[in-house]
Amino acid sequence: MKSILWIFTLLVSAAIIGGCSASGSDSDGNAMDNSNMTEEEMADMEGMDHSNMTEEGMANMEGMDMENGDASHTNQLALNNSIGKNELGLPPLVESKDGMVDITAQQGTTEIFKGVQTETLGYNGSFLGPVIRINKGEKVTFRTGNEMSEPTTFHWHGVEIPGEGDGGPHQVIQPGEAKDVEFTVNQGAATLWFHPHPVGATAEQVYKGLAGFIYVEDENSKKLRLPDEYGVNDFPVVFQDRQFTEEKQFDYQAVLNEDGTIGDTLLINGTLNPKLTVGKENVRLRLLNGSNARNYTFKLNTGDSFQQIATDGGLVNEPNEMDEITLTPGERAEIIVDFSKYNAESDIALVNEVDTILLPFKIEGQKTNSIEIPETLNDYVVTEEEKNLPVTKKLELFGMGKMVYINGKQFDMNRIDFTQKQGETEIWEIYNKPDKMGGMTHPFHIHGTQFKIVSIDGKEPPISQQGWKDSIGVEAGQTVKLAVQFNNKGVYMFHCHILEHEENGMMGQVEVI
């Protein structure tokens, strides 16, 4: 009986291998934990990727009566610990010159592993991209160029930008071409990012290195005395898990998983085995989950708390004292860690939920210029009126693998799914319909807007999500209500930010008129 259960567990695990997150009710405990599996067993599982299953196979699995009724699951492929060998890479900080910012997508090679050149993609360099800092009220032009040998687009994730400049699948830039994207920054201080969005190549281009940060600053953020010395007490930190070939190359097609491509090797800002040297002071970390599919629950190995100061799209009202924070793909959070109580001998690290060491810290004793965190940071509010608005757009997320749908449909570039009036707030209700195995979390993202979470299953969202958002992890069975307003016109995508689900058609279009 025990062995039957084990095989069953293997089957289910295989079916859901990939970047799915624990979807709440984890009461069935460790049944699906593969951390004790042998390599051979792991290898067997890899051969069972359900994306290659016949529909009959799928149907059989759906018919399986799971005693616990819940196939919630953590990421199946464990991450390696960072041994802290390399100082965390710091992307160049780029400010606009007379409103102009040059951003060129290019291909090259990068020494990720010592002495080995890995073929990579990057913006203004061979791997990843710069941090672009822009200011509210400023008119900026992103001069985007494509020096790669394949088409791409430039999508500004979280930026409130007219649809024609949003860089969705319609706005392809061919190799050798360039395009100016002009807009006025009209949103509050936030940590945003940019990445490609071409149909059929988004996941692969991001995987190989196309991603960068955008910082928006405003009067409020400049006035608040938050840690803001770039690379001193204020760091961009992008988490991306990768699976390298034996030759230490990216072979996306070889490791592609239709339910989310994950890997055992974490790169932070493109650095393998990173560590971060900090002073005995308050340090601001701008966390971005830039992975194709993996979720992270960040915490300190000491169990100490930290302060969350921002969500995806802006500062929260007051610093939130947190023990841990979960980010699904595309989501960001800014946190402040107080290193003043540690010293050079302290063993302190940012870890994932299962205590995988992601980023060890090295404390430098002489830097003690700590900045007090202000008590009030912002004036975000979900109004009574917004809470009482009727639902006017309903979206049902469903499926796994190649069979992923929004309202039973897959993406069609020539179909507009919704229209909405510019400047008008509407309530979008997103329901993640479980399948018989439980289903999985879908990180839902809307382009061109920062929305407010009105409720999750009828309740106020957790404090960590009370702020401007552009992405939200919707767990299987959950219903979330979002107050959505677009301040510009045009066609915008909404989609699952597991990049393989997006590629498989879990995406729709809203036209703002």
Ligand SMILES: [Cu+2]
């Ligand atoms: Cu999804």
